[in-house]
Amino acid sequence: NDEQTRKILTEYKKTLSPEQINGLTEENIRLQEWQSTPDSAEDIAKIPFISLTDIKREVEQLPIESATHDLITLLKHPIATNGIVYLSAYFDMNHLPDDDLPWVSLFSDLLGNLDTEHYTFSELANEIDIHTGGVSTEFNFYTDTIKPDNILPKFNMRSKCILDKTEKMLELAAEYTFKNKFTDIPRITQLIKETKARTQMMIINAGHLIAIRRMLAQNSRLHKWQDMTQGMDYYNFLNKLEAKIASDPQEVTDKLIALANALFNKNKLILSITSQEDDIKQVWQKISLLTSHIKTADNQSFENTFKPNxxxxxxxxxxxxxxxxxxxxxxxxxxxxxxxxxxxxxxxxxxxxxxxxxxxxxxxxxxxxxxxxxxxxxxxxxxxxxxxxxxxxxxxxxxxxxxxxxxxxxxxxxxxxxxxxxxxxxxxxxxxxxxxxxxxxxxxxxxxxxxxxxxxxxxxxxxxxxxxxxxxxxxxxxxxxxxxxxxxxxxxxxxxxxxxxxx
Known part of the structure; x- marks a missing residue:
C-alpha cells in the first residue's frame, strides 16, 4: 500500500548522497518533459498507413433466413463451415421476475455438473467430448435497438458437431439442458461453494468491471441486472444461499426445479442453425430430438420495476x-x-x-x-x-x-x-x-x-x-x-x- 511504499522510499533515500538525489530529480524532470512533448511531424510521417479510400463503404451482408414452425422461430445461416453444425437455442426470460435472475445465473452454472436422467455428470461430460464440440448454456441481456430501455433477457443453449453426429448432439444437448437431477444436496452445496469462490476471484481480478457496473447501476436497469447475475450482488446472493441450503435444502431444490419448468418453453423460442444449406435441412428434420422435451405454455411478460439510486x-x-x-x-x-x-x-x-x-x-x-x-x-x-x-x-x-x-x-x-x-x-x-x-x-x-x-x-x-x-x-x-x-x-x-x- 501507499504507506509501505513511502517507508521503503524514505529508507532508500537515506542511503543516497546529495548528488544522487539531485541526479534523480533532474532525471524525473527530463522524463516529465519527454512525456509532455508530442512526437515531431517528421517522425510521425515516417509511419506507413492506409487511406480512407482503401476502406470498403458497404457493410458485410450476414446470411440469415427466418421462419416460424409450431411457435418456434428458426434462424438459418447458410455459411460454409467445413461440415460443422452450430446450434443455438434462445429461451425467452421476460416472464421471470428480477428476483429470479441470480437463480438463473446459478442454474446455468449447475447444468453439466449434475447427474441427469441417463448419465452421471462425469459420464455426460465424456459423451459430449466424444461426440460433439461441446454443449454449454449462458444467458444474455439483449437490448431493443429502437427502445434501448427495453431489455430482452434470453437463456441460451449452444452446441456444435460434425453433421454425422447431429442425432447424438441433439440427444446430449437435451440431456444436458432438460434432464438434470436437482436432488443431490451435497453435490449442489459443493457447486454453490465453488461458484461463490469463482465469483469472489472474479470480483477481485475485475475491479474495472465492478466499478463500471456499480456506477451505471445507479440509473440503468441493464447494469443492475448484470451486477445481480455476475457481480457483487450475485456474490451476496450466493453467500445467503450457502446458508439457506444448509438450513432448508428442500426450498433450494424446489426453486431450481420450478425455474427449469419456467425457463424451457416453446413459446417465443428461437432456434439458430449455422452450416451449409443442405446440412441445415438435415438438422431441422431431426430437431424434434431436442424440441420434444420442451413444453408449451402461454407465459405473460413480467413488469419488473426499477428504482434509480x-x-x-x-x-x-x-x-x-x-x-x-x-x-x-x-x-x-x-x-x-x-x-x-x-x-x-x-x-x-x-x-x-x-x-x-x-x-x-x-x-x-x-x-x-x-x-x-x-x-x-x-x-x-x-x-x-x-x-x-x-x-x-x-x-x-x-x-x-x-x-x-x-x-x-x-x-x-x-x-x-x-x-x-x-x-x-x-x-x-x-x-x-x-x-x-x-x-x-x-x-x-x-x-x-x-x-x-x-x-x-x-x-x-x-x-x-x-x-x-x-x-x-x-x-x-x-x-x-x-x-x-x-x-x-x-x-x-x-x-x-x-x-x-x-x-
Missing part, C-alpha cells in the same frame, strides 16, 4: 491500486447514439485520457465507452491515483471542445475505429452476430448507417460532443474499486464505503 460507492477491496469509474446517461442531454461516438471513443482512449492517466498518471490503462443504450463511462485501470483521475475526467469536455489535429491524424482515428467494425469473424461468430441482430432488431440498414456515420465523421462532430460529456461529468456519478486507506482518505467523494467481499 444516487449512491456513489467506494468499494474497499484487497488490491493495491484503484479502478476509478465516472459516467452515466447521456440520452437526457438531447444526444442520440451515433457511430461518430466510436471515433470520439478512439480519440479519448488513445490520446487525451491515455496521455493524462497512463503516460503521466501511471495508470495501466483507460476504458471509454458510449453505448447504444444511452450510457457513457470513463474508467481507469490499475490506477495509483484517485482525485487526480477525476480531475482529468472533468477536463475532458474542454479538451473535446477545443479538439484539433491534422487531417492525416484524424483520418487515422477513423481508420482505427473501422478496425473494430471490420474484425474478421468465424462462421460460428457470424451466426451468433446475426442472431443478436435479429433479437434486438438491429437491421442491415442500421449497420450501414453506423458505418456511414463513422466514415463521415468530421472534427466539428467531435467538438459538438463537449456539451454531452460536460453534462454527464457534472452529475458526478462515480464508483471506485480500490485500496481501503485511499478510499477512506477521500471519503468525502462517496455516499457510502462498502466491502467488495463482505465478511
Amino acid at each position: 444516487t449512491n456513489n460507492e467506494g468499494i474497499i477491496a484487497p488490491v493495491n491500486v484503484q479502478y476509478c469509474a465516472q459516467g452515466g446517461s447521456f440520452s437526457q442531454s438531447g444526444h442520440e447514439y451515433s457511430g461518430k461516438m466510436m471515433v470520439l471513443t478512439n480519440i479519448l482512449r488513445n490520446d487525451f485520457l491515455m496521455q493524462e492517466l497512463r503516460v503521466k498518471g501511471g495508470a495501466y490503462g483507460i476504458l471509454v465507452q458510449f453505448s447504444r443504450q444511452g450510457n457513457m463511462f470513463f474508467c481507469s485501470y490499475r490506477d495509483p491515483n484517485l482525485v487526480n483521475t477525476f480531475e482529468v475526467y472533468g477536463k475532458t469536455s474542454e479538451y473535446v471542445q477545443n479538439f484539433e489535429c491534422t487531417p492525416r491524424d484524424f483520418e487515422k482515428y477513423i481508420i482505427g475505429t473501422m478496425a473494430e467494425l471490420d474484425m474478421p469473424y468465424s462462421p460460428y461468430q457470424k451466426g451468433i452476430n446475426s442472431d443478436s441482430h435479429f433479437i434486438t432488431g438491429f437491421t442491415f440498414e442500421d449497420r450501414q448507417q453506423l458505418r456511414d456515420e463513422v466514415l463521415s465523421t468530421k472534427i466539428e462532430d467531435i467538438r459538438n460532443y463537449a456539451r454531452l460529456i460536460d453534462y454527464v461529468m457534472k452529475k458526478h456519478q462515480i464508483a471506485v474499486f480500490g485500496v481501503e486507506t485511499t478510499l477512506k482518505e477521500n471519503s468525502n467523494l462517496f455516499d457510502v464505503l462498502i466491502p467488495a467481499i463482505p465478511n
Whole structure:
C-alpha cells in the first residue's frame, strides 16, 4: 500500500548522497518533459498507413433466413463451415421476475455438473467430448435497438458437431439442458461453494468491471441486472444461499426445479442453425430430438420495476491500486447514439485520457465507452491515483471542445475505429452476430448507417460532443474499486464505503 511504499522510499533515500538525489530529480524532470512533448511531424510521417479510400463503404451482408414452425422461430445461416453444425437455442426470460435472475445465473452454472436422467455428470461430460464440440448454456441481456430501455433477457443453449453426429448432439444437448437431477444436496452445496469462490476471484481480478457496473447501476436497469447475475450482488446472493441450503435444502431444490419448468418453453423460442444449406435441412428434420422435451405454455411478460439510486460507492477491496469509474446517461442531454461516438471513443482512449492517466498518471490503462443504450463511462485501470483521475475526467469536455489535429491524424482515428467494425469473424461468430441482430432488431440498414456515420465523421462532430460529456461529468456519478486507506482518505467523494467481499 501507499504507506509501505513511502517507508521503503524514505529508507532508500537515506542511503543516497546529495548528488544522487539531485541526479534523480533532474532525471524525473527530463522524463516529465519527454512525456509532455508530442512526437515531431517528421517522425510521425515516417509511419506507413492506409487511406480512407482503401476502406470498403458497404457493410458485410450476414446470411440469415427466418421462419416460424409450431411457435418456434428458426434462424438459418447458410455459411460454409467445413461440415460443422452450430446450434443455438434462445429461451425467452421476460416472464421471470428480477428476483429470479441470480437463480438463473446459478442454474446455468449447475447444468453439466449434475447427474441427469441417463448419465452421471462425469459420464455426460465424456459423451459430449466424444461426440460433439461441446454443449454449454449462458444467458444474455439483449437490448431493443429502437427502445434501448427495453431489455430482452434470453437463456441460451449452444452446441456444435460434425453433421454425422447431429442425432447424438441433439440427444446430449437435451440431456444436458432438460434432464438434470436437482436432488443431490451435497453435490449442489459443493457447486454453490465453488461458484461463490469463482465469483469472489472474479470480483477481485475485475475491479474495472465492478466499478463500471456499480456506477451505471445507479440509473440503468441493464447494469443492475448484470451486477445481480455476475457481480457483487450475485456474490451476496450466493453467500445467503450457502446458508439457506444448509438450513432448508428442500426450498433450494424446489426453486431450481420450478425455474427449469419456467425457463424451457416453446413459446417465443428461437432456434439458430449455422452450416451449409443442405446440412441445415438435415438438422431441422431431426430437431424434434431436442424440441420434444420442451413444453408449451402461454407465459405473460413480467413488469419488473426499477428504482434509480444516487449512491456513489467506494468499494474497499484487497488490491493495491484503484479502478476509478465516472459516467452515466447521456440520452437526457438531447444526444442520440451515433457511430461518430466510436471515433470520439478512439480519440479519448488513445490520446487525451491515455496521455493524462497512463503516460503521466501511471495508470495501466483507460476504458471509454458510449453505448447504444444511452450510457457513457470513463474508467481507469490499475490506477495509483484517485482525485487526480477525476480531475482529468472533468477536463475532458474542454479538451473535446477545443479538439484539433491534422487531417492525416484524424483520418487515422477513423481508420482505427473501422478496425473494430471490420474484425474478421468465424462462421460460428457470424451466426451468433446475426442472431443478436435479429433479437434486438438491429437491421442491415442500421449497420450501414453506423458505418456511414463513422466514415463521415468530421472534427466539428467531435467538438459538438463537449456539451454531452460536460453534462454527464457534472452529475458526478462515480464508483471506485480500490485500496481501503485511499478510499477512506477521500471519503468525502462517496455516499457510502462498502466491502467488495463482505465478511
